[in-house]
Amino acid sequence: MTDAATNLRLKLPSTCLILEIILMILFGTLVQYDHETDAKEWHEHLHNGSNNGHNDFYYRYPSFQDVHVMIFIGFGFLMTFLQRYGFSSVGFNFLIAAFSLQWATLMQGFFHGMHGGKIHIGVESMINADFCTGSVLISFGAVLGKTSPVQLLVMAVFEVTLFAVNEFILLTALGAKDAGGSMTIHTFGAYFGLMVTRVLYRPNLEKSKHKNCSVYHSDLFAMIGTIYLWMFWPSFNSAITAHGDDQHRTALNTYYSLAACTLSSYALSALTAHDGKLDMVHIQNAALAGGVAAGTAGEMMLTPVGAMIVGFFAGIISVLGYKYLTPVLESKLKIQDTCGVHNLHGMPGVLGAVVGAVTAAVATTDVYGEGMEDVFPQIASGEFTASAQGVRQAISLAVTLGIALLGGLIVGFILKLPIYGSPSDAICFEDSIYWEMPGEESHHDNQLTAVRTEEGEKLNM
Numbered sequence: 001m002t003d004a005a006t007n008l009r010l011k012l013p014s015t016c017l018i019l020e021i022i023l024m025i026l027f028g029t030l031v032q033y034d035h036e037t038d039a040k041e042w043h044e045h046l047h048n049g050s051n052n053g054h055n056d057f058y059y060r061y062p063s064f065q066d067v068h069v070m071i072f073i074g075f076g077f078l079m080t081f082l083q084r085y086g087f088s089s090v091g092f093n094f095l096i097a098a099f100s101l102q103w104a105t106l107m108q109g110f111f112h113g114m115h116g117g118k119i120h121i122g123v124e125s126m127i128n129a130d131f132c133t134g135s136v137l138i139s140f141g142a143v144l145g146k147t148s149p150v151q152l153l154v155m156a157v158f159e160v161t162l163f164a165v166n167e168f169i170l171l172t173a174l175g176a177k178d179a180g181g182s183m184t185i186h187t188f189g190a191y192f193g194l195m196v197t198r199v200l201y202r203p204n205l206e207k208s209k210h211k212n213c214s215v216y217h218s219d220l221f222a223m224i225g226t227i228y229l230w231m232f233w234p235s236f237n238s239a240i241t242a243h244g245d246d247q248h249r250t251a252l253n254t255y256y257s258l259a260a261c262t263l264s265s266y267a268l269s270a271l272t273a274h275d276g277k278l279d280m281v282h283i284q285n286a287a288l289a290g291g292v293a294a295g296t297a298g299e300m301m302l303t304p305v306g307a308m309i310v311g312f313f314a315g316i317i318s319v320l321g322y323k324y325l326t327p328v329l330e331s332k333l334k335i336q337d338t339c340g341v342h343n344l345h346g347m348p349g350v351l352g353a354v355v356g357a358v359t360a361a362v363a364t365t366d367v368y369g370e371g372m373e374d375v376f377p378q379i380a381s382g383e384f385t386a387s388a389q390g391v392r393q394a395i396s397l398a399v400t401l402g403i404a405l406l407g408g409l410i411v412g413f414i415l416k417l418p419i420y421g422s423p424s425d426a427i428c429f430e431d432s433i434y435w436e437m438p439g440e441e442s443h444h445d446n447q448l449t450a451v452r453t454e455e456g457e458k459l460n461m
Contacts, residue, residue: 006421006433011150016095019153023102030106034120059243060123066235067130069228071097075137077225078284079339083215085145087431092149096140097133100156104132107164112172127239132163134236135185139193139408141339145212145429146202151420155411159192162407169399175378175389176396177360179250180237180295182352183400190346191404192411194335199412201334204425211429212338219280226284233258233291237298242374250298254291257298257311261290264315272323279322285344286318292348296356296393299375301367310355314348321347353397361390 035041036055046052072094079089108128109119119125136156143155167184170176178184205212214222238250269282290311294302297310321343329335329342363379363386365372373380379389423433431437 005418006148006423006427008148008150008421008434011148011419011421015150015153016099019099019157023099023106026106027102030114030117030119031109031121032118034122034125037122057123060127060239063235063239064123064127064130066232067127067134067239070232070236071101071130071133071137074225074229074232075134075141078222078229079141079144080225081214081218081222081281081284082145082211082338082429083213083218084211084431085429086218086221087435087437089144091435092152093137093140095149096136096152096156099153100133100136100160101126101129103157103160104129104164107160108132108167111164111168124240131181131185131239132160132167134181135163135189135192136160138186138189138341138345139196141341142190142193142197142337143200144338145208146197146200146205146336146338146423147415148421148423149434151415151422154420155196155415158407158411158414159189162192162403163188166400166403169403170396174392174396174399176393177299177356177375177389178296178353178396179241179299180254180291180352182292182295182297182349182356183397186292186295186345186349187353187397188400188404190341190344190349191401192408193341194337194346195405195408196412196415197337198333198335199409200416201336202425202428205336205428207426208428208430214280219284222284223280226288229288229291230258230262233288237291237295241299244374245371246299246374249301252304253298253302253307254294256304257290257294257307257314258288259290259311260308261293261311261315261318262287264312265289265319268316268319268323272319281340282319282322285340286315286322289314289318289344289348292345293352293355295349296352297359300356300359300363301375302355302359306359310351314351317347317351318343350397353393353400357390357393357397360393361387363389 032038035045036057042055075097076090076093079093080086082089105121105125106119108125109121136159139155139159140152143152147155163184166188170178170184176183234251234254237254238247241247241250265282265286266278269278269286270276273279293310293314294307298307302310322340326337326340326343329337360376363372363376368375376386376389378384379386423430427433
């Protein structure tokens with residue numbers, strides 16, 4: 001039973017093929033290997049006393065693998081909690097991630113410096129493209145179950161572009177530090193998605209309410225996504241930090257922030273339940289908030305106990321958000337946030353940004369020594385003071401929120417056009433609209449056989 005309006009026989013193929021052809025033309029025109037990937041340039045580099053072990057691939061690729069797993073398995077399976085939307089959760093995640101990482105390579109290349117009119121790509125650009133893709137997948141969580149794959153691809157086109165603009169303003173124009181993306185990835189993705197889902201508000205969504213919930217096995221699948229994300233988050237936050245102590249410190253800070261966050265999430269989940277039982281939604285999501293909150297300050301001298309305090313409070317605000325704030329957002333502000341991205345990415349992202357601003361403002365040479373040049377090069381060079389860096393971090397948060405909310409508002413109205421094959425209020429959160437379901441055909445054949453048998457019996461009578 002497929003609504004004629006949701007038939008994507010022409011819409012989805014034409015969107016996918018046109019977008020990929022455009023990408024291939026742009027890549028063919030603008031993209032080339034960087035000096036560590038290009039055969040000629042790298043071997044010239046080897047003649048100048050270097051060796052293959054110095055290639056950045058060997059330092060960055062393990063982190064890239066972890067980030068890649070988070071994007072495709074972690075985010076994909078985290079969203080399989082809906083009882084009849086597992087194919088779409090993993091499948092559409094796969095589709096928009098594959099598109100977004102290509103488009104992000106171009107957009108980030110445009111804004112982060114072209115060399116001789118060309119975008120140079122290597123392992124670090126792969127990681128950065130995955131980061132941008134992560135932001136799109138966060139927004140996907142807010143509109144999960146209520147949008148078509150064509151809408152999601154169109155959303156990705158605009159969001160990736162706005163992400164690159166915001167990232168350029170923060171990291172280049174303002175000189176902010178945000179290695180793990182508390183602001184650029186999590187805060188931006190969450191508030192962009194929340195604004196989109198607000199514009200796409202469905203007043204009669206209660207018609208699909210019985211499908212907007214989990215069953216035992218769907219929650220178990222979602223927990224697979226949680227565990228993958230939890231395990232690899234130290235790689236995510238440290239993937240593009242400077243080699244040496246910076247990367248080491250970022251991974252450590254994230255590791256302890258996640259651990260503390262998990263304990264506070266379990267505590268608050270049981271504490272806020274009237275019967276003292278744990279809520280699987282809290283464990284799947286809030287236990288990850290420590291990774292989000294450690295994103296900005298992770299590479300700074302946050303100290304192990306500082307990282308634990310950040311994670312501890314991230315878990316608390318995330319659980320409280322799921323328990324008390326999400327119902328208010330839906331009833332009062334008409335924000336239907338399917339995955340609760342505000343609680344996992346939005347509020348913890350803002351917390352991470354604030355912690356980053358405070359930690360930057362109190363940075364001193366006594367604490368950082370010569371390492372100040374890696375973490376805060378402008379402070380080390382005397383370009384501006386630590387307090388000025390803290391102010392720039394705070395301004396960056398405000399800029400991110402502004403671009404995310406305004407961008408989400410505009411893109412939401414673009415997605416509201418009735419041309420994308422989106423589901424009606426009565427058939428949201430349902431895989432069978434867009435996917436061939438196992439057993440569906442045989443069930444139809446059995447029904448047809450039963451009808452024919454009944455007709456035959458009537459004739460014989």
